[in-house]
Amino acid sequence: MSGPGSDTWAGRALAEVEAALERWVPSDAPGGLGEAMRYGVLEGGKRLRALLVLAACDAVAGSRAAAMRAAAAVELIHAYSLIHDDMPCMDNDVLRRGKPTVHVRYGEAQAMLAGDAMQALAFEVLTPSDGEVAVDVQARLCALLARAAGHSGMAGGQAIDLASVGRTLTEEALRDMHRRKTGALLSASVLMGAACGTPTRRAQQALATYGDALGLAFQVVDDILDVTQASEVLGKTAGKDEEQHKPTYVSVLGLDEARALAGRLRAQALDAIRDAGLDSAEALCMLADRVVERSH
Amino acid sequence: MSGPGSDTWAGRALAEVEAALERWVPSDAPGGLGEAMRYGVLEGGKRLRALLVLAACDAVAGSRAAAMRAAAAVELIHAYSLIHDDMPCMDNDVLRRGKPTVHVRYGEAQAMLAGDAMQALAFEVLTPSDGEVAVDVQARLCALLARAAGHSGMAGGQAIDLASVGRTLTEEALRDMHRRKTGALLSASVLMGAACGTPTRRAQQALATYGDALGLAFQVVDDILDVTQASEVLGKTAGKDEEQHKPTYVSVLGLDEARALAGRLRAQALDAIRDAGLDSAEALCMLADRVVERSH
Numbered sequence: 001m002s003g004p005g006s007d008t009w010a011g012r013a014l015a016e017v018e019a020a021l022e023r024w025v026p027s028d029a030p031g032g033l034g035e036a037m038r039y040g041v042l043e044g045g046k047r048l049r050a051l052l053v054l055a056a057c058d059a060v061a062g063s064r065a066a067a068m069r070a071a072a073a074v075e076l077i078h079a080y081s082l083i084h085d086d087m088p089c090m091d092n093d094v095l096r097r098g099k100p101t102v103h104v105r106y107g108e109a110q111a112m113l114a115g116d117a118m119q120a121l122a123f124e125v126l127t128p129s130d131g132e133v134a135v136d137v138q139a140r141l142c143a144l145l146a147r148a149a150g151h152s153g154m155a156g157g158q159a160i161d162l163a164s165v166g167r168t169l170t171e172e173a174l175r176d177m178h179r180r181k182t183g184a185l186l187s188a189s190v191l192m193g194a195a196c197g198t199p200t201r202r203a204q205q206a207l208a209t210y211g212d213a214l215g216l217a218f219q220v221v222d223d224i225l226d227v228t229q230a231s232e233v234l235g236k237t238a239g240k241d242e243e244q245h246k247p248t249y250v251s252v253l254g255l256d257e258a259r260a261l262a263g264r265l266r267a268q269a270l271d272a273i274r275d276a277g278l279d280s281a282e283a284l285c286m287l288a289d290r291v292v293e294r295s296h
Numbered sequence: 297m298s299g300p301g302s303d304t305w306a307g308r309a310l311a312e313v314e315a316a317l318e319r320w321v322p323s324d325a326p327g328g329l330g331e332a333m334r335y336g337v338l339e340g341g342k343r344l345r346a347l348l349v350l351a352a353c354d355a356v357a358g359s360r361a362a363a364m365r366a367a368a369a370v371e372l373i374h375a376y377s378l379i380h381d382d383m384p385c386m387d388n389d390v391l392r393r394g395k396p397t398v399h400v401r402y403g404e405a406q407a408m409l410a411g412d413a414m415q416a417l418a419f420e421v422l423t424p425s426d427g428e429v430a431v432d433v434q435a436r437l438c439a440l441l442a443r444a445a446g447h448s449g450m451a452g453g454q455a456i457d458l459a460s461v462g463r464t465l466t467e468e469a470l471r472d473m474h475r476r477k478t479g480a481l482l483s484a485s486v487l488m489g490a491a492c493g494t495p496t497r498r499a500q501q502a503l504a505t506y507g508d509a510l511g512l513a514f515q516v517v518d519d520i521l522d523v524t525q526a527s528e529v530l531g532k533t534a535g536k537d538e539e540q541h542k543p544t545y546v547s548v549l550g551l552d553e554a555r556a557l558a559g560r561l562r563a564q565a566l567d568a569i570r571d572a573g574l575d576s577a578e579a580l581c582m583l584a585d586r587v588v589e590r591s592h
Contacts, residue, residue, distance in 0.1 A: 031452065089403075109386050112380055113454055117455075119412065121446050124443055127435055127436075135431055135432040139423055139431040146420040147416075151330065159409050160327040162409070163328060
């Protein structure tokens with residue numbers, strides 16, 4: 001499933017996403033804000049969310065112009081959440097993708113503002129005035145992104161995470177937290193890609209199931225890597241979860257069972273999109289493999 | 297212009313805005329997030345931005361359902377910006393509207409998250425899926441709000457503000473900072489109200505001029521009140537600008553000239569909407585008076 005075709009697809013898609021972010025994240029925003037924003041989002045990360053948007057768009061033969069904007073928007077939301085998450089009042093992390101975090105480099109006030117401005121920029125990118133993206137698609141993309149980023153999605157999950165430090169969670173409670181904290185934006189990436197086309201109801205449902213399973217698998221693997229990999233490989237501080245007494249899939253299920261769960265979730269994701277009448281599922285399959293097999 | 301008719305209008309509009317926020321800001325968001333969000337936005341403030349949205353909507357006989365969502369959205373953006381602004385890494389304010397600030401009450405991490413979730417909620421409120429607001433209006437409202445809140449608007453102005461502490465600014469540089477920091481959202485409120493209808497080009501231009509003048513007048517008056525009023529009247533810490541060596545209209549122009557400028561800006565705002573073919577300009581006139589004559 002991850003043959004040379006998919007790798008070429010991913011390489012090209014990645015280059016396009018970087019170019020889009022380079023173009024849309026302003027270098028000339030005032031008061032040094034642009035520099036901090038660009039530092040926080042450019043040249044960093046695996047761009048998994050952006051690739052999910054583009055793969056889902058390809059799967060429904062949707063508008064690539066709309067999908068590129070959606071891809072940049074989800075990466076902006078993801079990057080802003082990392083900047084705020086790294087701040088001293090949250091995780092107090094000094095290292096991200098092997099570089100000093102934004103607040104270490106630019107100060108806390110600028111880091112908070114850069115994050116705030118990046119969230120707004122995500123919605124700005126989704127709503128061009130030049131007719132490049134149909135207004136009904138713009139509205140749908142804004143609706144999906146706002147719900148994934150907000151109180152019922154990412155921000156809500158982070159609040160549960162805050163409240164759960166030092167507590168023991170059941171697997172169900174842990175699943176609920178991660179479904180919001182990381183799953184919501186990953187699922188939304190798939191749905192936003194689909195919203196760039198006009199999928200059948202069956203395709204839409206298959207993509208939703210795929211996104212939900214993949215979102216959860218991503219977090220399970222994250223928890224596994226936090227205990228099995230060194231900081232240098234992760235590009236961020238390893239072992240933080242245990243140190244901060246945060247419940248994780250590994251602490252709740254044990255390492256072996258967490259690995260088995262990741263495998264089952266990948267199978268669920270792949271099963272969902274098989275025979276769903278998609279135009280092309282190759283990139284989606286490759287991304288499911290990538291999420292579960294990644295080493296960082 | 298501020299006769300009993302306008303007062304009734306404002307009282308009724310204010311009650312509707314409070315009810316809308318009460319309905320749309322969730323009490324059940326997880327991890328205590330809902331409580332912090334509601335604390336930060338309910339029962340507080342003059343709702344000037346919301347009233348501008350509704351007044352501009354009335355002026356073009358637009359959709360009240362759309363305008364109520366836009367009104368709630370601009371108040372959510374304004375409230376989130378205050379929460380983040382009050383945090384220790386920014387203005388480090390402990391008092392807001394006579395109450396402890398959100399981070400004092402709920403901690404810094406929750407305050408940051410609540411602000412983040414409120415920005416997302418603003419775009420969620422603008423994009424209902426029930427057909428209550430036409431999708432082209434949804435897209436236009438998101439576009440206006442994102443640009444006003446982001447790097448070229450509010451967040452950009454805050455970054456300039458940060459960078460200008462302890463420096464002397466020209467009136468022009470001060471005007472540029474405030475045009476972004478507070479003016480952008482006030483102007484956008486007027487334009488969002490207008491976007492709920494189908495104004496003529498002339499009406500649209502008049503409302504834009506009105507919004508720009510009023511936005512600037514608001515900040516000039518804010519600077520005047522910071523030196524002339526006690527903290528108890530303002531409901532926030534007075535004299536902060538001078539203490540923090542921030543340039544203000546009063547420090548740059550002197551008190552008398554700042555007052556004269558506020559008067560000229562009000563006249564500009566009122567001139568713009570006179571004879572612009574608006575359906576009703578009464579509420580807009582009342583709000584211009586209110587901005588300049590307010591005591592807190």
